[in-house]
Amino acid sequence: MKLDSVGILISLRPLGERDAVAHIFSYDYGIMVGVMKGAQIAKKNRPLIGQVGSLSWNARLDSQLGAFHWEAEKNMAAVLMTMPDALAMMNSAFDLIDALLPERERYETLYDETILLIRNLGTTGALQSYINWEVVLLRELGYALNLSCCSGCGTKKDLEFLSPKTGRAVCKACAEPYINKVYKLPINLNVTQNFLEKVCDNQGVLLPASRKFLNKKY
Ligand SMILES: [Zn+2]
Secondary structure (H helix, E strand, O other), X not given: XXXXXXXXXXXXXXXXXXXXXXXXXXXXXXXXXXXEOOOOOOOOOOOOOOEEEEEEEEOOOOOOXXXXXXXXXXEHHHHHOOOHHHHHHHHHHHHHHHHHOOEOOOOHHHHHHHHHHHHHOXXXXXXXXXXXXXXXXXXXXXXXXXXXXXXXXXXXXOEEEEOOOOOEEEEHHHHHHHOOOOEEOOOOXXXXXXXXXXXXXXXXXXXXXXXXXXXXXO
16 A cells, blocks of 8 residues: 655654654645654654655555655754744644544645644744644634634624633623633633643543643743
């Protein structure tokens, strides 16, 4: 069995002394896992997290771990290496993808958004781009936040709050009796973390440490 696509290298863990197990977020097949031979000892073209490239995955049986042939086209993350904040956000995004997306399921919208995110992390709008990306991630996982109208009365005015239960906007008047229980808009990292924790609970996984770290920092 052979699969070809393009993707983002999101995780790389040593396997023995020479090889590595790579997780690639691919355009066509979502998360793919496989061995990269010689990844730890390569002098030229060493695989690095944050690279975007083309891949070919091979296994004799579909159920096997398989092996990647990886051709990095660019390392968009290279410019982020000297930017700790941007790097922290990239790590968090990659860990969330790795923890929450099922293997071999296509998420093309999230893929495009992730490419866009890596590009934007080097800019002054990094944090807002990151929050927007998490909102897309939540939507793709079935937790769409709806800010179009009040979940109580339907108005489109004075939408200042968000319900932690439903993820829908609540107007100022409807929020009054629950003022200590609703979130103040706009959406920030605290708000998205609350919903990410629900997704993690449902999937029986822990919220990645890199994501918790972001909340402490911003
Ligand atoms: Zn209302």
